[in-house]
Amino acid sequence: xxxxxxxxxxxxxxxxxxxxxxxxxxxxxxxxxxxxxxxxxxxxxxxxxxxxxxxxxxxxxxxxxxxxxxxxxxxxxxxxxxxxxxxxxxxxxxxxxxx
Amino acid sequence: xxxxxxxxxxxxxxxxxxxxxxxxxxxxxxxxxxxxxxxxxxxxxxxxxxxxxxxxxxxxxxxxxxxxxxxxxxxxxxxxxxxxxxxxxxxxxxxxxxxxxxxxxxxxxxxxxxxxxxxxxxxxxxxxxxxxxxxxxxxxxxxxxxxxxxxxxxxxxxxxxxxxxxxxxxxxxxxxxxxxxxxxxxxxxxxxxxxxxxxxxxxxxxxxxxxxxxxxxxxxxxxxxxxxxxxxxxxxxxxxxxxxxxxxxxxxxxxxxxxxxxxxxxxxxxxxxxxxxxxxxx
Numbered sequence: 001x002x003x004x005x006x007x008x009x010x011x012x013x014x015x016x017x018x019x020x021x022x023x024x025x026x027x028x029x030x031x032x033x034x035x036x037x038x039x040x041x042x043x044x045x046x047x048x049x050x051x052x053x054x055x056x057x058x059x060x061x062x063x064x065x066x067x068x069x070x071x072x073x074x075x076x077x078x079x080x081x082x083x084x085x086x087x088x089x090x091x092x093x094x095x096x097x098x099x
Numbered sequence: 100x101x102x103x104x105x106x107x108x109x110x111x112x113x114x115x116x117x118x119x120x121x122x123x124x125x126x127x128x129x130x131x132x133x134x135x136x137x138x139x140x141x142x143x144x145x146x147x148x149x150x151x152x153x154x155x156x157x158x159x160x161x162x163x164x165x166x167x168x169x170x171x172x173x174x175x176x177x178x179x180x181x182x183x184x185x186x187x188x189x190x191x192x193x194x195x196x197x198x199x200x201x202x203x204x205x206x207x208x209x210x211x212x213x214x215x216x217x218x219x220x221x222x223x224x225x226x227x228x229x230x231x232x233x234x235x236x237x238x239x240x241x242x243x244x245x246x247x248x249x250x251x252x253x254x255x256x257x258x259x260x261x262x263x264x265x266x267x268x269x270x271x272x273x274x275x276x277x278x279x280x281x282x283x284x285x286x287x288x289x290x291x292x293x294x295x296x297x298x299x300x301x302x303x304x305x306x307x308x309x310x311x312x313x314x315x316x317x318x319x320x321x322x323x324x325x326x327x328x329x330x331x332x333x334x335x336x337x338x339x340x341x342x343x344x345x346x347x348x349x350x351x352x353x354x355x356x357x358x359x360x361x362x363x364x365x366x367x368x369x370x371x372x373x374x375x376x377x378x379x380x381x
Contacts, residue, residue: 001119003234004226006159009126011221013152016133019214023137023207028188029145035180036133036149039156042172050163053235055246058168059254065175066266070273072180076187077280083191084283092202 006047014040027079027089031072038068113234121162129155146184153177164237165246308338333360 013036020033042061049057083089114122132152139145153176160169201207240247255263292300301309328339333356356362 001114001122002229003114003163004229005122005126006163007225007229008222009122009129009159011218011225012130013133014221015214015218016130016137018217019210020133020137022210022213025202026142028184028191029136029142032136032145032149032184035176036136036152039153039172039176042168043156043159046160046163046165046168049165049246050237051229051232051234053238055165055238055244055250055254056258058165058246058251059259061168062171062251062255063259063262063266065171067269069175069180070269072183073273073277074280076183077277080187080191081280089191 003047003051007044010040010043010047013037013043025090025092027082027091027094028076030091031075031079035068035072038064113236118162122159125155125158125162128152129159142188143185146181146188149184150177150181153181163246164240166240167246167248167251329356329359333357 017033017036017040020036021030024030024033042064045057045061045064047057049055049061079089082094086093088094129152132148132150132155135148136145136152139148154173157169157172157177160166160172238245238250240250242250243253244250300306328336330336335356
């Protein structure tokens, strides 16, 4: 086994997250899929740091975590305000800008 | 071709047996959590599956000699972010499970095909790019250059100092944005009126009538919504007629109105039998 397996695992997780974004309808679940994709990228960064023998990649993963925390806070607030206005958390119902 | 590169890479093993065992336990757990998140119909179940994935990833960071990041993953992601998700789920969409109906036809099949394609491209590119690279020996996390809090902090506060300062601006902006977006007018000044203010406003004529509207079923033979309320003179209160139930009309209740208002023929006091009622057969 080599560290490449970690990269393959993270590619698989990223793909599952991307498919989830395409398939799911609940806005919160879509958001969770985005979090999964961010986590997969973090695993890639940590693995590359390990392959390189430095911790620069870990620092990048740390910054990704900070940005993800900020993004989650704002995104969930947006979902909540949309839900308050339209009584729905489905991404299909938010189509006012469609035509 | 991928297998070829994997076999080529396998020649240079720098991974200990314990790490391999941990990977083969945690990796499938992470994938199972991700798949469970996609396929769970209930959003709360999706969140719990995602917690499993994030915990497995945190353990994988620990295994890869990144203890600070591993614990941060567990604390920040599974502790803070996923609990935030669960809070919002309980507030917003707990009962909203996804429908099985495809809105766009063939979307799921297309998504699956695209997913397999992306996974293949990523895996092929990664293995091809890594094939000639000899992985370095894992760093000791407790050394000054390792992945512990000391090594990471040294780097953050020297090379990455400016980005680190920028994250403080990002975090405070995110907090302000969340407060602005999630704010409701209800508790603000001049938002919701108290009962006293509402009564005063009603008697000033700001509303249609000073009293609340009559409830359905008042003075009526049943208390269903379809039954209108009757005013003291026996006429139907038009405000009590539901707009949704169009079949309810004043004419439908004409007999009841006549009975209440006393317009209908009184029973003959000298008759030997009482008035024949409709629907009763003797």
